[in-house]
Each structure stands twice: as C-alpha cells, then as structure tokens.
Amino acid sequence: MSLASTTARCPIDHAALTGQTGPTGCPISAGAAEFDPFADGYQQSPPDYVRWSREQEPVFFSPQLGYWVVTRYDDIKAVFRDHETFSASIALEKITPTGDEANAVLASYDYAMNRTLVNEEEPAHMARRRVLIQPFTPEALVEHEPMVRRVAREYVDRFINDGKADLVDQMLWEAPLTIGLHFLGVPEEDMAQLRQYSIAHTVNTWGRPKPEEQVAVAHAVGNFWQLSGKILEKMRQNPDEPGWMQYGIRKQKEYPEVVTDSYLHSMMMAGIVASHETTSNGIANALKLLLQHPAVWQELCDDPSLIPSAVEECIRHNGSVAAWRRIAMRDATVGGVHIPAGSKLLIVMASGNHDERHFADADRLDIRRDNASDHLTFGYGSHQCMGKNLARLELQVFLEEFTKRLPHMRLAEQRFDYVPNTSFRGPKHLWVEWDPAHNPERANPAILQQQLPVRLGEPSKQTVTRPMVVERVTRITDDTVLLRLVAANGQPLPKWQPGAHIDIECGDTELSRQYSLCSDPADLSAYEIAVLRDPESRGGSTWVHDQLKAGDTVRIRGPRNHFRFDETAKRAIFIAGGIGITPIAAMARRARLLGMDYEIHYSGRGRALMPLLEALVAEHGERLHVYAKDEGQRADLTALLATPHDGVRIYACGPERMLSALEACTAHWPDDALRIEHFQTEPPTLDPSKEHAFEIELKDSGITLQVRADQTILSALKGANIDVQSDCCEGLCGSCETRVLSGAVDHRDVVLTRGERDAQDRMMVCCSRAAGDKLVLEL
Known part of the structure; x- marks a missing residue:
C-alpha cells in the first residue's frame, strides 16, 4: 500500500511516523508505537494517557499489545452496539499468554472457566441474560438495601474514632466482597481466600505477570476455581435459600439447556469477581476523586441529595473498568479506519468518558452534570453490565455513610499505586485522616438514624439540578427582562456553545421552561437569559417576571444544545423574530470572533421592544439588518433566500408563523441548510381514536x-x-x-x-x- 493511499484513509500525522506498519500496511505513529497499557501513566489515568489519541488518532494499532485501540465515545459505543461484527468472545481471554508451566498448573486443578455473560455470543447470551436478570432489577435490589447499609455501618464503626485509616485495607476491599457474597448467596467463611484469589484472577486475565509470577498466579486461580465449585455444591443442598446463585440453580430446573452445570460453575467464579473487585475499586476511585476536590466534597456533604448524581459522575470520571475487549468477526470500519477480520480490539471506555464531543468540559468533576449517566463504564448494548444497579446501590450507601459521619475526612499524603492491567483499576491503598473530636455523631447521635432514598436507573437529565442565585434582573424592554445567574456555590459554571439553553424550574411547581443563553460563552462566572412576558404563558414567563428578584435562588438543568452552530460553514445567515434573538445573539458573536462571513436579520414590533438591540448594533454594525413593524419595515425572506448557496447555513428562531414561512421559502435549499430553534410549542396530545398501536x-x-x-x-x-x-x-x-x-x-x-x-x-x-x-x- 502506498503512503499516498494510506494517508487518505488514516487520520494520523504522517509527518511523525516510526517506520513501522500495522496489519493493514498503514504506517504506525509515534504515539501508537509507544502505547503501553501496563505503564504507570495508563494505570494512573487512562484518559490522560490516551488524550493524544482522542485528539489525533482515535483508532490505532498498538504493536506492543497487538490490538487495535479505540478511544472516542461514538466509536466505542458503535463497537459495543454491533455485537455481530465485534464479538465479546475474547473478553476473558488472557491478554498475556500463559507459559507451558503455568498452563500445566491450571490443568492440574481441572480449571475450565466456561462462557459467562461477559464473553458469550448470541443466541446463548441473550437467552441466559433474560433468565438470570430479574434479581438485578432496581425493584429486586430494594430487599438488599438494609444489608448494604448494615455492612457499611459496621465497617465504619471499626475506625470512626481512630483519626486515620487505609480505606481500601480496612473497608473498601472486604465490605463489597461481603455484600457480593450475600447477594450471590455465598457463605462468608472463605472470605480471606476469596480476596487473594480474586486479585490473582484479575492478574491472570488482564495483567502482565512475569514468567516467574505466572505459576503462583496459576495456583491461586486454580484454587479459586475449585473453591467456587465447592461453594456451588453447598448451595445445591439448599436451593431455596436467597441469593443469585440459588436463583440460577432453581432456574436450571426450568431451563436446563440454558443454565447448564458448567455454566453455573463459571458463573459462580465470575460473579464473585464482578460483584467484588469492580465495586471495591469503584468506591475507592470515587472517594479518592471527591477528596481530591475538597470544594466538591464539601458541596456533597452539605447537600447529600446530590449523591446519586455524584455516583454517576464519579463512575464517568474515574470508573473502575477502564477498557474491554472485542474481536472482529469480519472486515469492519471503526472511526473511518479499516479493521481486518480477526483483529482484536481494546476499547478504552475510560477515554470515551472523557471525550469532549459528548461530555462538555469532560475533565472537570461536575456532580451536577446532566448527562453523566451516559458514561460507558458499564458497557453498552446487549452486554451492558447486569450488576450496574447493585454497584450503584453500594456506591450511594457508602457515600451517604461517609458524608454523614466523616465530612471532615481528607486525603493523607501518599502515592497511589495500581495493579498493572488493561481493564480494572483502583488504588491499592487509600489513606485518609480526620479529627475524631469533630465527628458529627458525637454532638448529634441522631444523624445515625438519617437515611436518604436510594435512586437507581434514573437518567441524569431528569434528576440533576444546579442551584443558581439571581445576581441581577435588568429590564431591557417594556416586556422583557435580562436575568444574570451565578452558581450558588461560587464555582465556575459548565462550558456551553452558542445555541445552548437551560431549563429553569419555576417555583415550587413541577413547571420547567427552556430559555436560550445569550451571554458570552467565554464567561463562565454567569449565565444570562432574556425572558419575554408572554400573554399566552402557561406559567413560566409570568413567574419569572412577577416572582424573581436579585438574591433569589433558582434551580436549573443544563446547559444542553440542540441548535448547534456550524463553525466550518463558509457563511451564516441569522434570522430572528422578537425574543428569538437570544440564541442568535450568541451565535453571531461567535461568527464575528471566528472571522466568518455573516449577516443578521432581526424583526420586531418596534425598536423599543426588541431585546438586545442596542448591544447588537454596537457589536455588528452594518451586518445587522433591523425590521421594525411600527416603522413600516418588513423582512423580505423570499427575496433574501431566493438563491441557494453551497456552504451557507441559515439559523432562525422566532414566532411559529415566521419559522413556517422560512421553511416554505427555503424548500429549494439543501436539506440541512436551514436550522431552526422553536421557543414555543403546543403540548402533544393523543387521541386514541385517531392513533394506532x-x-x-x-x-x-x-x-x-x-x-x-x-x-x-x-x-x-x-x-x-x-x-x-x-x-x-x-x-x-x-x-x-x-x-x-x-x-x-x-x-x-x-x-x-x-x-x-x-x-x-x-x-x-x-x-x-x-x-x-x-x-x-x-x-
């Protein structure tokens, strides 16, 4: 393959090549050649380690690993989604081949780890998933909440008065294991061995044990396998006892071809690892991350209702499952890169979770992020982690226990070390310290009785709000006010792009209304919105005008953006009517800063009633065309848009009548030339006599x-x-x-x-x- 043809296909910097080529003949970049997921940089922060890849080469071949590596959100999700092309069959395959001596050791234990839900293909996978999933539903997990709370309380009781603790050694390793054993229905007497064996299983599958370590690891894995079998046999004696394994044993009687003996044994061992290690690491990662951001930790302690959203953000920002693996069953394309059949893929979810294309200001820890639950840590699609809500339950309860009883806890000085492997990560130790004299329960023992509701399976956008203070209210026309809102905690606000809006909760009602941001996106100290008093209002604008005043607190969601500005366009035509100028003002400002060719056409009842007009005149000069109805002026949209032009984008926001006219007079333009933002609509209604099932x-x-x-x-x-x-x-x-x-x-x-x-x-x-x-x- 010639360099010219390769350059056309590969999104990498061909000016900085290594001289090596990958399986397709494509040159290998320096970043790809140096990629080593067992290096300390990857262990400390996978998203930072592959930042170069997200930005420059989102799909690359790693010669050290022998895998194609995928790092962007959309590409990772596409791989998860297409389970027919990208098989999960290698998910538990040893990433570092085991030597003959270690293989012999495993054989001596009759080690025969079979397919589990993690690595099996269809149709077997979905058939088993459907049979076994019921105990993992939010409704079924409710019965385990008291047990989780009891275990968390008992472990914190052991060191609450010590003033210093290694949370991993003293709680976060054993407590989730205890919970996992209860959930699985496993007796607790072999806990110490299970802890040792679980680590060995991780190293055996996802790590890089040295040749001299492989034999010891193989013995531990073999013992883990045999112990799992012995525990399973105990369970068979009492199949009506509570526990997921007993549930599986009972289901075997109904579906013997789906839930087989060998599958139950594999499920037993895999279930211990899945319910234990990933959750232990996840809680340790979350606490480490929150304590590294003391202002965020304090905010969470002050408002523990934020715990469910904080859990999702911690899982996104610093999850315990960094990467997963797939194998291409046929030739495929990922991110524009050709992947030959038989190729192995390392899909780095931790990197996708920091992709700015999906998570605005992705490196920022924002426990009010309204799309945090979009994270990929639990995977996606048919192989999404079944135990995700059990992990959420534990994380929520553990964070509640710590914020309630040790809000003054802080990180001790230390270096964080990790077990080198591609997929699972959590610190080996997590030292924290505090002054026991300031333990809140000493002054108020009643706090131990306080309990927050656990929320599972709720999308972030519906539950996460951000308290804002009205810094000032400025009347800019007779019927329009400009609100300047600042964060109640004084912190910088999330980034946003022109066209974005926020949702405001209007008072104590369930009423929520969307308002476009019209301030400078570069100013993250405040958001500004302009609100027109609408005589046809269903309550939103009336509440803003009659109730809100400087110093009041309101709750918002967002920003979010479905009216995006295309910065690559050759030219932009902005059309606004009345209050529809609000998103247009932010877009036009951005166009001016980019040096883009643009013009603004702004219509209103009269200049005195046109919001933001004075600022627009000063900022845009002759590019602004004003049509005031009381002066007999009217925009001739048909003439303005008579001739279509390539590379031109039309952005419009205003009354429905204006937008309908625009759609009619741009019918001959390219399909996506016109982009519209509606600021009012009629609530949808369903008439069953006119609808069909x-x-x-x-x-x-x-x-x-x-x-x-x-x-x-x-x-x-x-x-x-x-x-x-x-x-x-x-x-x-x-x-x-x-x-x-x-x-x-x-x-x-x-x-x-x-x-x-x-x-x-x-x-x-x-x-x-x-x-x-x-x-x-x-x-």
Missing part, C-alpha cells in the same frame, strides 16, 4: 414492546425499565432523541431539520410515533 423492537437490548394507541413510546420504554433521557415531553428540547434502525416515523417534534426527518434515522420518543406497524430502535 404498534410494535417497537429494541435492537441493543434484545426485547420487543407493544405501544398502545393511548401511549407514547417514552412511557412504554419507562414501563419496561429502559433508561431514556427526557425532559420537556413536548418534542421541544431534544433530550429523548433516539436512533431509528428501520421503520417509518411519524415525526411530531420541532427539533429535527427537514433533512434529518427525511433520513428516518432518528426520532423524539416523547411525541413522535410509528407511521406503520413497527419501529426498530437503537436502545
């Missing part, structure tokens, strides 16, 4: 649901315990956008462009429906 197949989850004529797709999904982000439920905010794989969509939202609707590859499940009898969704 249909079927939705959830491709990634492997289930099929019926949607009644009087039911939205969103409600059907929630009824089946499928996590879907949602907010406005009016087809206005875009939160519930879902990929459509097949079937015709009856679009009823006001978010998608004409081209996006025609493509029939996405929909808003809160309001849109099937035009036919069936839809296949990427869920």
Whole structure:
C-alpha cells in the first residue's frame, strides 16, 4: 500500500511516523508505537494517557499489545452496539499468554472457566441474560438495601474514632466482597481466600505477570476455581435459600439447556469477581476523586441529595473498568479506519468518558452534570453490565455513610499505586485522616438514624439540578427582562456553545421552561437569559417576571444544545423574530470572533421592544439588518433566500408563523441548510381514536414492546425499565432523541431539520410515533 493511499484513509500525522506498519500496511505513529497499557501513566489515568489519541488518532494499532485501540465515545459505543461484527468472545481471554508451566498448573486443578455473560455470543447470551436478570432489577435490589447499609455501618464503626485509616485495607476491599457474597448467596467463611484469589484472577486475565509470577498466579486461580465449585455444591443442598446463585440453580430446573452445570460453575467464579473487585475499586476511585476536590466534597456533604448524581459522575470520571475487549468477526470500519477480520480490539471506555464531543468540559468533576449517566463504564448494548444497579446501590450507601459521619475526612499524603492491567483499576491503598473530636455523631447521635432514598436507573437529565442565585434582573424592554445567574456555590459554571439553553424550574411547581443563553460563552462566572412576558404563558414567563428578584435562588438543568452552530460553514445567515434573538445573539458573536462571513436579520414590533438591540448594533454594525413593524419595515425572506448557496447555513428562531414561512421559502435549499430553534410549542396530545398501536423492537437490548394507541413510546420504554433521557415531553428540547434502525416515523417534534426527518434515522420518543406497524430502535 502506498503512503499516498494510506494517508487518505488514516487520520494520523504522517509527518511523525516510526517506520513501522500495522496489519493493514498503514504506517504506525509515534504515539501508537509507544502505547503501553501496563505503564504507570495508563494505570494512573487512562484518559490522560490516551488524550493524544482522542485528539489525533482515535483508532490505532498498538504493536506492543497487538490490538487495535479505540478511544472516542461514538466509536466505542458503535463497537459495543454491533455485537455481530465485534464479538465479546475474547473478553476473558488472557491478554498475556500463559507459559507451558503455568498452563500445566491450571490443568492440574481441572480449571475450565466456561462462557459467562461477559464473553458469550448470541443466541446463548441473550437467552441466559433474560433468565438470570430479574434479581438485578432496581425493584429486586430494594430487599438488599438494609444489608448494604448494615455492612457499611459496621465497617465504619471499626475506625470512626481512630483519626486515620487505609480505606481500601480496612473497608473498601472486604465490605463489597461481603455484600457480593450475600447477594450471590455465598457463605462468608472463605472470605480471606476469596480476596487473594480474586486479585490473582484479575492478574491472570488482564495483567502482565512475569514468567516467574505466572505459576503462583496459576495456583491461586486454580484454587479459586475449585473453591467456587465447592461453594456451588453447598448451595445445591439448599436451593431455596436467597441469593443469585440459588436463583440460577432453581432456574436450571426450568431451563436446563440454558443454565447448564458448567455454566453455573463459571458463573459462580465470575460473579464473585464482578460483584467484588469492580465495586471495591469503584468506591475507592470515587472517594479518592471527591477528596481530591475538597470544594466538591464539601458541596456533597452539605447537600447529600446530590449523591446519586455524584455516583454517576464519579463512575464517568474515574470508573473502575477502564477498557474491554472485542474481536472482529469480519472486515469492519471503526472511526473511518479499516479493521481486518480477526483483529482484536481494546476499547478504552475510560477515554470515551472523557471525550469532549459528548461530555462538555469532560475533565472537570461536575456532580451536577446532566448527562453523566451516559458514561460507558458499564458497557453498552446487549452486554451492558447486569450488576450496574447493585454497584450503584453500594456506591450511594457508602457515600451517604461517609458524608454523614466523616465530612471532615481528607486525603493523607501518599502515592497511589495500581495493579498493572488493561481493564480494572483502583488504588491499592487509600489513606485518609480526620479529627475524631469533630465527628458529627458525637454532638448529634441522631444523624445515625438519617437515611436518604436510594435512586437507581434514573437518567441524569431528569434528576440533576444546579442551584443558581439571581445576581441581577435588568429590564431591557417594556416586556422583557435580562436575568444574570451565578452558581450558588461560587464555582465556575459548565462550558456551553452558542445555541445552548437551560431549563429553569419555576417555583415550587413541577413547571420547567427552556430559555436560550445569550451571554458570552467565554464567561463562565454567569449565565444570562432574556425572558419575554408572554400573554399566552402557561406559567413560566409570568413567574419569572412577577416572582424573581436579585438574591433569589433558582434551580436549573443544563446547559444542553440542540441548535448547534456550524463553525466550518463558509457563511451564516441569522434570522430572528422578537425574543428569538437570544440564541442568535450568541451565535453571531461567535461568527464575528471566528472571522466568518455573516449577516443578521432581526424583526420586531418596534425598536423599543426588541431585546438586545442596542448591544447588537454596537457589536455588528452594518451586518445587522433591523425590521421594525411600527416603522413600516418588513423582512423580505423570499427575496433574501431566493438563491441557494453551497456552504451557507441559515439559523432562525422566532414566532411559529415566521419559522413556517422560512421553511416554505427555503424548500429549494439543501436539506440541512436551514436550522431552526422553536421557543414555543403546543403540548402533544393523543387521541386514541385517531392513533394506532404498534410494535417497537429494541435492537441493543434484545426485547420487543407493544405501544398502545393511548401511549407514547417514552412511557412504554419507562414501563419496561429502559433508561431514556427526557425532559420537556413536548418534542421541544431534544433530550429523548433516539436512533431509528428501520421503520417509518411519524415525526411530531420541532427539533429535527427537514433533512434529518427525511433520513428516518432518528426520532423524539416523547411525541413522535410509528407511521406503520413497527419501529426498530437503537436502545
């Protein structure tokens, strides 16, 4: 393959090559040649270690590892989603081949680790998953909450008055193991051995043991295998006892071909590792991360209702499962890179969780991040971790115990070390210290009785709010006020891009309204929104105008953006009507800073009633065209947009009548030239006499649901315990956008462009429906 042809296919810097080539003949970059997941840099922070890859070469071949490495969010999710092309069969394969002597040791123990839910393929995988999943549902896990709380309390009691502790040694290793054993239904008498064997299993599968270490590791793994078998036999004597393993034994009687003897043995061993080590590491990582950010830790202690969202953010930012593996069953393309059949892939979820393309300001720890639960730490699709909600339960309870009883806890001076491996990570030790004289329970023993509700399986966007203080309210026209909002905790606010909006909770009601940000995105000390008093208001604008004043506290969600500004366009035409100028103002400012060719067409009832007009005139000069109705001026949109031009984007926000006219006079433009932001819509209603029932197949989850004529797709999904982000439920905010794989969509939202609707590859499940009898969704 010539360098010229390779350069056309590979997104790498060919000016800095090593002279090596990969399996496809593609030159290997210096970063790819140096990649070593067993190096200390990867162990300390996988996202930082592969930052270069996310930015420059998101899919590369590692000659040291012999794997293709995938580091961006969308590419990782695509690999997880396509389980037919990318098989999970190598997920438990030793990443470092074992020598003959160690193999002989394993054979002497009759070690025969079989397929488990982690590494088996269809159709066996989904059949077993469906049979065995019930104990992992949020509803079933409720019965384990008292046990989790009891274990957490007992371990903290042991060192609460010491003033110093290694949380890993004294709690975070054993406590989750104890909980895991209870959940599995395993007796506790072999706990010390299980701890030793679990580490050995990790090193054996995902680590790089030296030749002289492999034999010792093999003995430990063999003993782990035999002990698992002995415990399983004990369980068979009492199959009606509580526990997931006993549940599996009972299910074996109903489905003997699905839940086999060999599978139960493998499931036993894998279940101990999965319920123990990943959760232990996850809690240690979360506490380490929070204590490294004292202001965030204090905020969590002051407002423990944030614990569920903090758990999701900690799992995203510093999860215990850094990477997973797949093998390509056929030739494929990932991130524009050709992957030959038979190739092995290391998919670095920890890197995807820090991808700025999906998580704004991704390196920042933000326990109010409204899409934190989009993280990939639990995987995605049909192989998503079954135990995810058990891990969430433990993390929430443990964080509640520590924030309640040791809010004054701090990290001691130390270096953090990790067991070198590609996939699982957590510190070997976590030393903390505090002054026992300041333990809150000494002054107020009643705090030990306080208990917060555990929340499992709730999408972040619905539950996470950010308290903001109204710094000032400025009347900018007779019927419009400009609100300047600052964070209640005084911290910088999350980054945002022009076109973004925030949701404001209006008072004590459940009313929530979306308002576009119109301030400078570079100013993260405050958000500004302009709010028009709308005579047709359903409560939002009236509440803002009549109730809010400087010094008040409000709660917001976001920012989020479904009206994105394309910075690569040749030219931009901005069209605004009245209060619709708010997102346009931020976009136009960005266009000016970029040196882009642009013009603004702003219509209103009169200059005195046009928000932000004075600032726009000063900032944009002759590029701004003003049409004031009381001066007899009116924008001629048909003439303005008569001739389509390549590379031109039209951005519009304003009254529905104006937007409808724009859609008509741009019908001859390219499909995605016009981008519209609606700031009002009618709540969707369903008339069962005019609707029809249909079927939705959830491709990634492997289930099929019926949607009644009087039911939205969103409600059907929630009824089946499928996590879907949602907010406005009016087809206005875009939160519930879902990929459509097949079937015709009856679009009823006001978010998608004409081209996006025609493509029939996405929909808003809160309001849109099937035009036919069936839809296949990427869920």
